[in-house]
Every structure is written in C-alpha cells, then in structure tokens.
Amino acid sequence: MARQTYRVVGRNIDTLRVNAHGPLGEGVLETMLALQDEAVAQRDARKKRRRDEARVVTPWQLDGQPLLIAPHGANQGMWQVLLFCPAARLSIGSGQLNGITAQVILSSSFLWQHGYRVAWDKVQVLLDELGTFTYQPSEVHLCADIAGKSADSLHDADFVRLGHVTRWRLEDAMVLDLPIPAANLEDRTTNELIVRYRQAETVSFSLSSPHSSVVYDKPREIRTHSQDKVWFGDVWEGNGWDRRQPVIRVEMRYEREVLHEMGVETMAQLWEMLDSMWQYSTQKWLRHTTPTHDKNRSRWPTTSWWKMVQGVTFERADACPGQRDKVRQFHEKRMISTILGYVESWVAWKAHEQGVIEGFDLYDALVGIFDHADDHYSDYQTTFLKQVEEKRRKIGYAKDKEAAAKQRRLASLEDERAS
Secondary structure (H helix, E strand, O other): OOOOOOEEEEEEEEEEEEEEEOOEOOOHHHHHHHHHHHHHHHHHOOOHHHHHHOOEEEEEEEOOEEEEEOOOOEOOOOEOEEEEEOOEEEEEOOOOOOOEEEEEEEOHHHHHHHOHHHHHHHHHHHHHHHEOOEEEEEEEEEEEEEEOOOHHHOOHHHEEEHHHOOOOOOOHHHHOOOOOOHHHHHHOOOEEEEEEOOEEEEEEEOOOOOEEEEEEEHHHHHHHOOHHHOOHHHHHHHOOOOOOOOEEEEEEEEEHHHHHHOOOOOHHHHHHHHHHHHHHHHHHHEEEEOOOOOOOHHHOOEOHHHHHHHOOOOOOOOOOOOHHHHHHHHHHHHHHHHHHHHHHHHHHHHOOOOOOOOOOOHHHHHHHHHHHHHHHHHHOOOOHHHHHHHHHHHHOOOOHHHHHHHHHHHHHHHHHHHO
C-alpha cells in the first residue's frame, strides 16, 4: 500500500488585530467627527430601509481604496469613530482605554493578497498619517493549509492537547495525566467536533480561551460559507496542489493575554516570534497522534500528517496578487444569476393572468423594469447613478476625484477654523 503524502499548500496570518498607542495628529479627530456628522445627516435624510447604508468618503486611503466613515462609533461607544474599506476596519477613540487610541483589523483577503508583512506596512503608512503611534499586536490567527488528508479521518480522540485544562498555561495536568479537580469541571474549555452531512468538518479546541485552535476542511468551508474566497485555489496550486486532493486548515489563535505571556509586545517581536508560537502550539499545546494502549496520552506517537504541520515556517507568506479579480469574477457571476432569477420571477408574476406573449424576451422584460425605475428611485429620493456611485464607494472603487474633492473641502474648513 502506497504511503500517504502530504504537502503544505498555504501558510499565513489569516487574522491580525493591532492596537495603536499614542496621540492622534492635530485636528484629525475633529476632521473625522465633522465627516461623521455628514454621515449622520445622510442617514437621517434617508428612509428607514436604507439608513444603515449611510457612508461618507474620507480623504484617507488604504491600498488604493478610500476609507469610508460610518454615522456611529463602535463597541457601545468605546470607539468614537469607525472607518473601513475592503482591506481593513479601523476604530478610533480618545485613548482613555489603556492608552489605546486606535485599533485596526486587517481583512483575511488583504493579508493573503499581499502577505502579512507587506499588508501591515501599508496599514502602518496610513496610521502614521493619523497620529504618532506605537503598535501592539492584539489578536493573531496563524494558519497552515495541508493537502492530502481528508476531514473524514479527523477524530477528536486522536488529538492530545493541553487545552483540556481551564488555563492554557497549566500544562502539568495533561503532561502527567493528572485528574482535573471536580471544582474545575464547569470552567473547563470545551472541544467540539462539527459534523455536516455525516462527515467531520471542524474540530475546535478551547474556543473560549486566549489560546485556541480550529482544524477544518477549508474547501468545504469555502463552498458552504465563503464562496468569494475561491482564489485560495490559486494560492494552493502555486504551492503544488493538484486541485483534487482535500485540504485541511490548521489554525492557531492567540489573543492579547497569550501574546503578552509569550513576550510579544511589538510588531517586530511578533514577526520574530511567529515560528516559536507555531512550534509551541503544534508541539506542546496540541498534537495529532496515533492512539496506543499506553494510558499516558503524552507518549502517543505523532502522526506523519501532524509532523508536516509542525514543520511549517512563516518566513515567507503566500500571496495571491490576482485575488481581487477572482473575488470580482465570483460576485459578477452570482449577481448575474440573481438578477436573471428576479427578472424571471417578476415576469412570471406579471403574466400570471394572461400568460407570456409569444416572442416576449429578456429585452422586453428589462424595458418593463425600466418603466418602473423612475417611481422606485423617486420613492427613495435618489437616482440610479447616485446608487451606483455609493456602491462603488462601499466596495472600494470610489473615484479618486471624489476623495480629492473631499480633501479640498476639509482643507477649506481648516482654513475657516484657523481664521
């Protein structure tokens, strides 16, 4: 029988949350609040159905995408201003919470498009425009995609983990196979096996803890939950995937408490510690093993698949430069399908009494929709062009001249304020 072979087809930071400590630049918060007032006015002028879509373009950009401002803050007022674009979400506050003035969350697609180092460099350029900050990692998800193993072969009992105990640092109980005190049973972190259509899909460990892990079937997750991430196939194929083998993602998650205990306080320390963090998590904290009759689970042998996981390094990240084109193509295909489906349903409803006239085609249907368009936009006090431009802003394709006009208007406000 041929020996099963495995291949690392992707490795990267999939989620990155960073705190910014320090003061905002002079007038930056005032400018943001003025833009936020515009967003509030835009929201209040709308009918209820579209109020939550109110967004205003700001003069700042990230990766060529204009940042939009919402008419509200975030997290029950902890953050005064909320900025976002497809690449990242940026929350701004007064700095009274542990000196944290801003917090940025980089999107998964942005991290994979450029690689985590380049993606962070782009974000830091933006943040340096807003203030004088020092940066502290707040949450990191490291992941490795391994081809060649089926999710059906994942069994919760095959994993030996320190995550059984309440605190991730209390590892003696697992190493020595000591019983967990009854008083701690209610506080134990949980492990969960998710099965879909009678097939194992996800095995998770200690999700409520500062250090947790998820092992899951990534292609199936894309098919069922994240179809706009089909570009992962290009990343994997560039690393030797044959587009047939199953791919399992092993994801290790670290929150601020764990990062602090690991000595990760700066971005430079994070880059330096990535491999050590992964080695700790895959060698000491969690292992996939071949069970034996030995009652001491820590002596169970590590599987060849997990040895491949343990050997992953993050010296380079796997990027997919064509990722945005793949996302656009997916959404275009889905929108065309949705549009045609609605047109077909509309025609079917309109023709329920006399049937469809012979020769009636899609052009005739679209003409009928056009005849109703003016009433629709009049009801919402807008126009087709205005809605197109608004959606371009939302997906990150706003015109440069629009952001430039905003910049000129803000500069004029600054001049008036100074005089």
